[in-house]
Amino acid sequence: MENEIIFELLEQRKFKELKEELETMHPVDIVEMLEECDQKQQMLIFRLLAKEEAAEVFTDMNSDMRENLINALTDSELEEVMDEMYVDDTVDVLEEMPANVVDRLLMATDEETRRKINVLLQYPEDSAASIMNVDYISLRREMTVAEAILKIRQVGINKETIYTCYVTEKKKLIGAVDVKDLLTAGESRLIEEIMDENVMCAKTLDDKEDVATTIKKYGLVAIPIIDHENCLVGIVTVDDAMFVLQDETTEDISIMAGVSPNEDSYFGTSVLKHAKNRSLWLMLLMLSATVTGEILGHYEEAMAVMPVLITFIPMLMGTGGNCGSQSSTLIIRGLAVGEIQFKDIFRVIFKEIRVAVVVSCLLAIVNGIRIYIMYDQNLTLAFALGLTMMAVVVMAKCIGCTLPLLAKKLGLDPAIMAAPLITTILDTCTILVYFNIVTAIFHL
Structure with a gap:
């Protein structure tokens, strides 16, 4: 409703009333409203903002909107905005801008501010100093x-x-x-x-x-x-800390989904960049699945003798992947909030094994009854699949909980060991366990 009033005042060119309306709005809401405007409207609204509010709005903008605004502002207008911004926010803006825009921004700051900016830019990107504010009492x-x-x-x-x-x-x-x-x-x-x-x-x-x-x-x-x-x-x-945690969470979610992290918004990222961010992971996972195919080829004779064995492969692989993903997600979350550390690895494994035993028994019983009813009361087949199910679930839980912990110990992002990668690893392990059990029971 508020946005509708703004657009109506803008269309009627009632700039005095528009300025008064903007003074009642929060900078974040103004940014969201500007995203719905064209570039000309953005400039008009931005120039109506008070200096302090304009600086806050500028800080909250996405990089594309910010760059367009910088190119449209005069040197004096840009200098006013930069004077009102905190140094750490200025550094964040500079890190996202192209070199030619950075030069113009630095020219709009005084010598003392440039010195503070240069100090902050010298620190590593992931360090505490890179997000600190040098202005304190x-x-x-x-x-x-x-x-x-x-x-x-x-x-x-x-x-x-x-x-x-x-x-x-x-x-x-x-x-x-x-x-x-x-x-x-x-x-x-x-x-x-x-x-x-x-x-x-x-x-x-x-x-x-x-x-x-x-x-x-x-x-x-x-x-x-x-x-x-x-x-x-x-x-x-605390506000800088919130942004860091948000960025890290976004990065973890991207990696867990098998997508390269991207700082831009979903709609602000081009189709080609989306495809690039996803293709590499998908290609690696696709090629790694070749191992599973080779193992299946090794058991061609067993499948030829008992073709029914093929029908259970998707179920076992899916269950193994789901169990592994459940464990890895809980462990990654525990690592992220500091609830779990590498020294807890044996406690974690022991707990997951106990959970796996309970879960696997339930799944094995339900699946065994289903197979016994559907496949001519074949008790041996039901037993073989039940035993495989138990082994797969226990294995999946153990792998799912240990890989993120090992990644953390090696200095890697635990999110790397999330659903796509763990599922691929478990597919291979599930096939090996399944065919070793059924070939031993049926003497294939």
């Missing part, structure tokens, strides 16, 4: 509460967060103070009397996903980042 231990509050009033407007202030001495982090403590303490008290010396922090080269998980786990508003000399160099805020 630093206090001295000998300050009084009144002096600290005065400083917050003077410089807080340019900081991303003022809820936690950090106490430094010769740039080294020695404590932290919440604004709540400042507001409730006497004005004459010293900062060193009320500061918390036990500060949770992270190193510049720590993995950004681990830092984001720490923020989520302990409910922090921000976490300070220190270098190898324990000097405070920046902070990672």
